[in-house]
Amino acid sequence: MELVLDTVRKTFGGVVAVDDVSAVMPQDRVTALIGPNGAGKTTLFNAITGFDPPDRGSISFGDQRIDGLPPWRVAELGLIRTFQTPVGFTTLTVRESLLAAATPHFAETPVGALGLSRKARDHERASGDRAEEITAELGMAELLDVRTDELSAGDRKLLEFARSLMAEPKMLLLDEPAAAVAPANIGRLSQLVRRLCDERGLGSLIIDHNLSFLMQIADEVHVLDRGALLASGPPAEIAANPDVMRVYLGEDGAEGEGA
Amino acid sequence: MTNPIFWVGVLTLAAIYASLAMALNVESGWGGMWDLGIAGLLAAGSYCYVILTADPDLGMRFAPGLSMWVAWPLSALFTGLVAFAIGAPALRLRREYFLITTLAFAEIIRQLVVIQADFTRGTLGIPNINRPFDSFVTGRDYNYVLLGIAVVAAAVMYLVTRQVGISPFGRTLRAARDNEAVALALGKRVNRMRIKTFILAGVLIGATAPVYLFYIRAISPQLFAPGITFTVWTALVIGGLGSIRGGLAGAFVLIVFTEAVGLIEVDPSHINILVAIEPFLVGLLLVLVLRFRPDGLFSERSAFGAGNRAAGRSAGDSRPAGAAQGSGG
């Protein structure tokens, strides 16, 4: 199964934020999406996940057209995204946030609230165990009962990632998951992303400015520049591409240091 | 003090407001829907109940004369239906637009009651509403029966809303309130869930309406002016929006306080002041609580046991079971 973009375009007033992008991202691989600030990466995520539908072009996941679907429907199909600015469920604890992500629809009704369904209770218990596992792997086990708005920015970023794992994803869309995360935790993060892909076939599409992090885990890299796809290929090839280096070093040197 | 029957009445009223405030908390505290249309829902439930049970001799166009035990659940369901009719369009709007729309709908309902006098007797109102068990207990003693009914209603309301609050459903509601975009990104059908919550609040308010009528005894459209909405909100804000016990505690504080001050002897020539005391105190309490204790008496944080880094305790939910009966009786 794959995520397929076909000449996707999105404009804001006069600004062409995404300029006829076509790409194929396998659901069971790790794909990186890089590009300088304002290249249109987040806009592309918003288009894929239904938050800000594209002006034209088509997006499909597996054999399902997903452009024009509402965000919750895209998520139901298994495309789970995270957000660049990790605000999260401010007043919920880490544990509550993770459990909320895992709660099935049938428990989310006033009648379901009565807690009569055995299935819902079993699901809740299993989710609790999974929440503890995931937070342990990300080194944030001791934060389970801390409110989201009391977490550091880095921990909130990790929570974004953990939360998306709880929602039964088929493919993850991670918007700068490593930004503000402590270096030790970036290691855990990249291991986990890689392992999920290799062992369980759960691939991801990752935006980040930390190129060393991405180059280690990505199978394929797409470079976006001013809305258009500049280059695509395996990490080594991209690292050697003079156009990519020019975009990064010439216009935004600071961002290129990671490479 | 004074006369025990007076205090029985005060506690009855407090229990009724507590029920309304707890119902409001589900949609506003946890659901994040700032509903200023409580009066409208209460009017819908009240008039539904009154019309279904009215004495055919009153000359209303539709008076099936149903038993109150049939009319009671029907009123709750009807109010849920009205909530759906309001919520489905209004929930497409956010924040203050939602608030204005619900306020406007409530006022429309009240005006419709005035205008549809064939069915509702308009501003004439309907006196002498039948009350449960009043053939067995009469006179002053009936006030104790009424207190019992109101306290049981408040206790049931407490248990129901608490269950909603601590359930996965309540958790997702709070999540979507905190961050709609993230909830959507996780596949939550936020709007559908909110409509269901709005209907639930309608059913709960509609179920409380007959108790309110037993207390008031006579119904007329003025009862459902926006004032009652503001009083319920004040109770909830005082108690703590989003906490499990907030509505309960806030209503008792507010009602006991305003009624007690009403006891102060006032010269009959200053009758105006007597009339003004209640709105003044409600307003003053609201202003003071918002200024000095914006989270209310009980905060949402205390209700859902979020520890902090230092305390690091586990998120066991607070278990205040029995508190309802305790303060209600």
Add this chain to the structure above:
Amino acid sequence: MQNVVFGIVTGSILAVATLGFALVRQTENFLNIAHAQMMALGAFVGVVLVDTYGMNIFLAGAITVIGLGALGVVLSAVFFQPVRHQGGTVLLFTSIGLALMMYAAILALFGTQARFYPDVSGGLHRFAGIGIATNELVIIGLAFGSIAALQIFLNSTGLGRAIRAVASNDDLARVRGVPVRTVSNTIWFISSAFGAMAGVMLGVLGAVNTEIGWHNILIVLAAAVLGGLRSITGVILAGLLLGIMMDVSALFIPTAYRPVVAFGVLVAVLILRPEGILSVQRRKDAVVA
């Protein structure tokens, strides 16, 4: 046609009231529910000055408007300034609390009896079969005069421009050294004075009772929302339109439906705007932020 004229009179009063309301909404960023109680207070203070103290209606009106404008400044300092940092919802609920307290004060001071301004209609003029009383002409004149004066003030004085700067972007204005305090006081003065003026006008045309505030808050909200909370011209048009619709509808349906028409129009406009008003924008904010 006659009803259109009534509607224009109602609409001008509504425009004045709503403009005061919208000014606070734009600059202080909350819906001031107490605004309509200021209208009620204006109607009462005016009627007391005229009826009890035998004052000339114009003098009484001027004293009421200036006095209540000043009161508005004091109330804002006492009630709203201290909770300003807590944001729009706390301010909104504080304004509900203040509205209840003002309502109580009106009940205590003026009692529950309806009161009336002495007949100041001053004769009927007829133009092509349509009648309009002198006082109605004066009301329309004063309403548009004040609105025009406000426009001129906002556009061509330093303070007025500062207010517009605050209305468009509070933080920027603060950084640029706009005297925020003075600006805020001026806004409250104008807003309350406009509310009081609308109250006196309403009183002159009808009965003065303690419920004026609660009856009008919804109509003012409706006009403010219809006009778009951020546009002065929009507010004026919405006020006029709503006034005309309410009075013209009286030809086809019982007058009892008058407020229902206002709220019905409000609800219809809110709901029929296909994208909703804030829903989409807020969603985007959350994503892009």
